[in-house]
Amino acid sequence: MTLPPDDSALRRLAEQVGRHALDQRLMLVTAESCTGGWIAKTLTDIAGSSGWFDCGMVAYSYEAKQALLGVRPQTLEAHGAVSRETVIEMVSGALVHSGAHLAVAVTGIAGPGGGTADKPVGTVWIAWKRRGGYPQAQVFRFDGDREAVRRRTTAAALEGLRRQLLGDDPTAASA
Template sequence: MLTEKTVKELALALGEKLTNAGLVATTAESCTGGGVAYAITEISGSSLWFDRSFVTYSNGAKTQMLDVDPELINTFGAVSKEVVNAMAIGAVKNSDADIAVAISGIAGPEGGSEEKPVGTVCIAWYNAHSGHKTESYLFVGNRSEVRTQAIRLALLGLIENADALGSAQI
């Protein structure tokens, strides 16, 4: 089962899916700080199916690099489905990729609130061919564990996205 695989195994599986489907991916990351891109670029030959990564830790970076409307951030907060969806769309728009994952969250140990406690992570997957999927999670663990869980789910979602697109193109 994919959920039991390591981050490296997931990145390998993603590369295979993207290569077979003729697709290219990009990432837009906040709380994971480029962790998804790091996992992907650990795979030799990933430049064939991975275009670039946007590490947009600050709100200003989200607006400057990914064209996220500042009003979305003001209204919903950086850790929201609305903002990660805009980040994912902006990542595809500002790259040569077909699909993207975007992540924003509160990895801790500080920064949480009653509404958005530490461990809250929003992830969006977007593809230029058939739209998006956005989810919100509440992970348990320390900062490193929250980030690792987010990276694993981001990769799993990209694999599912590549599967769906690959099947649609056949």
């Protein structure tokens, strides 16, 4: 098991994301569940982030996912919060409810409890979407305790944003 990324590694990723977003004059939005706003915090730790970061939405409960992000109750009932279907509705809803051009959404099971045989602790879905484009989603299985899962999720989300901004497929990013 490799160590999760440290704060300096997350900061470097956030700086790269910010530089590319600023160069392209794009605003970003985050829709977060299991990370509790860690992605938005990491991005806004960068001085000047107001030039490329629009907003972040933390939606833990089903009700918040529905109200803030437009996730349909039927989606949550049929697939649960930790699913491809839900994260795609989250990322799409983040763009609908913001002025941003590029979104990232995350939903997962950080632990220590809450896992099942089908969705063990460390299961995380991440989606990225550009306004007017199609969402791209990927499932990850992260090792470690709650903090390690959340830290790895934040890093994967940022790496996917970086790849999106470079014109690469974010789902090609490794876990």
